[in-house]
Amino acid sequence: MAVSSEQSSDIIVLFGPSGVGKSTIATELIKHCPNLWLSRSWTTRPRRPQESPDSYKFVDRDEFIAHREAGRFLECDEFLGNFYGTPIPEAPQGEDILLEITLDGAEQVKKLHPEALLIFVDTPSQHDQKRRLRRRGDSASNIRRRLKKSKQERLRSTALRKQVVVNDDLVKTVKDITKIIEEHRKT
DSSP states (O other): OOOOTTOOOOEEEEEOSTTSOHHHHHHHHHHHSSSEEEOOOEEOSOOOTTOOTTSSEEOOHHHHHHHHHTTOEEEEEEETTEEEEEEOOOOOTTOEEEEEEOHHHHHHHHHHOTTOEEEEEEOSOHHHHHHHHHHTTOOHHHHHHHHHHHHHHHHHGGGTOSEEEEOSSHHHHHHHHHHHHHHHHHO
16 A cells, blocks of 8 residues: 555665664654654564664564555565564655565565655674674574575565665764655655
């Protein structure tokens, strides 16, 4: 299901492999980029240690499936055994919608909203990605699965990669993405 035609908001999508910093970047963009509203995704995965309870709406599989079957997600997919999805956004008037989602989700949004701005976020290296996954509390087996999936995602994402930002310095990354958003808003 698409965003309401009455909604005049731009859709800005941060997507990329696990551990590249999408959530951290999104949080900083909300602070520094005016008129940007972050849509909070749903997930069936358990909350990680030290993860904020409002990082996602954490739900069980039955609630997620019921929401999906009712057509209430803009995009959703299953990733490493857990469901993730973005409820149909209802941004405040005058705010653009920011999504931080998976590659599969980005592909779904692009089909529904070809005008959406998609920004692929990556790490400088796989070693750096592994370090970040470890630091956020992922298990060793989950890290291996996520790194394997990341290789596939990088290859598959080339068709969607109009804008690519390597997150090697958070302040610079946020400035670069803010500039991309500002340029997009001028078009």
